Amino acid sequence: MIETAFTPWASLAGGVLIGIASTLLMLFIGRIMGATGILAGLFQPSSASDFAWRATLLAGMVTGPAVVWLFSGKMPAVETPMSTVALVVGGLIVGVGVFLGSGCTSGHGVCGMARLSPRSIVATLTFMTFTFATVFVIRHMIGA
Template structure:
């Protein structure tokens, strides 16, 4: 079962919101992870490459820093089924391109700007997540 962590979740949410505000203030950019990560690849080698690279490195380094500071391992269960993981990655990538953004861009930044498109996208993400969890936990039994 997933552990209920309201304090840690609230602090994490506040940090995500703060990072989105700071990125908008300093770079004039929306903190959509798919757009930031996608523009690390060619042909996007411009003056903002270093800031995008730093943002992605921060995403990767954050759990490692928490682990180093607390001594507690960051536990994540990931499927060992490589074809399933590849298909899931392709579907997520396709979805973020087709939906003109990812959960962070629409859910954090788009909703705060009162974007109707982001509201529809976020409702779609959340509904799909709820259905997926229900199917995996209660119908498949994984």
Template sequence: MMETAFTPVASLTGGILIGVASTLLMLVMGRVMGATGILTGLVQPSNRQDFAWRLVLVAGMITGPTLFWMFSGQMPAVDVPVSTPALLVGGVIVGLGVTYGAGCTSGHGVCGMARLSPRSIVATLTFMAFTFVTVFVVRHVIGG
């Protein structure tokens, strides 16, 4: 049986940091902090300034775990209990969802919900509904 670790302090701390970072990005740059949109703009930037802030943000995402490793002596634990082909299929499905949903969970769920965007509220409710169904099917129907 699959067990989910309950980490309230780490989760709350991470949530606060994401909220502060997304608020600062909106206040300073007027940009929404959606991970896939940031990566897309990094691969296909509209101009040099657009590329620069995206590069700095992604570098920060890489630097965080690196600093954790330097100070603790270990990398943050990441356990992915599926095969590489399953990850690839999941990545394609998520990529399609991001394209058709006009954004990712971080963009809609964190920034869109905070702006009371009706599109983001519907998108987030859809993400959550399918997450509940998927977890139920995987854990109780398939027996993962």
């Protein structure tokens, strides 16, 4: 386990920026800012223009860390206190789950909750509960 410091202001500012981006995507192209939907649709676009907005949005997302580096001189921290096997197995499980559940933290947890969608409220409560439980099992029962 790696200890991390409580960062209230940076996290709040980051959250507000995520909210601004979600609002702007709805304002300009009428879409939910959901990472799962944007990524899954990229591999099965309904048209060339459908592919284009997803690809440019994704390109913008990937530019984010470099912009932070330009202004702060530091790349955002990415610390992975788990084995590569856990990272890959976790990634596979996340992929299956978000596809079946039709969304993740951004789509259900932010955009769907903001629309007071009953599906998104149920989805968010469910995945948050299972994430808490999984971390408890891994860290305090298995002791990894």
